[in-house]
Amino acid sequence: MKPRPQNDDARGKEIGAFEAKTRFGELLSEVEDHGQSFLITRRGVAIARLVPVRRAHEDSGALLDAFRKFRAAHPMDGIGARELIDEGRKR
Numbered sequence: 001m002k003p004r005p006q007n008d009d010a011r012g013k014e015i016g017a018f019e020a021k022t023r024f025g026e027l028l029s030e031v032e033d034h035g036q037s038f039l040i041t042r043r044g045v046a047i048a049r050l051v052p053v054r055r056a057h058e059d060s061g062a063l064l065d066a067f068r069k070f071r072a073a074h075p076m077d078g079i080g081a082r083e084l085i086d087e088g089r090k091r
Contacts, residue, residue, distance in 0.1 A: 012037030012049065020050070 013036065020027060020040045030036040031052050038050040076084075 012039045012051065014039045014041055014046075016040075017042045017047065 015023075015027070015038050017040055020038065027038055027050055031038070031050055035052045037052065039046055040048040040050060
């Protein structure tokens with residue numbers, strides 16, 4: 001039996017805590033198999049999210065492109081990584 005979604009927007013399907021507890025195995029399957037997200041509520045108040053784990057490492061090319069874009073947008077102005085590491089250790 002499928003969970004009864006109350007809302008299906010960018011936050012994920014909204015589901016009550018009792019129903020989430022009752023159908024936890026089904027919810028995990030939905031997350032794993034279909035990438036579905038769930039917003040878990042108690043008495044209508046959001047308390048938790050059940051979301052798929054990002055698997056960015058599976059697409060190393062996309063990860064490397066994102067890293068290059070980040071570095072291009074955030075120039076280090078001649079500061080080396082070693083200097084940043086050493087600065088972080090001082091704190």
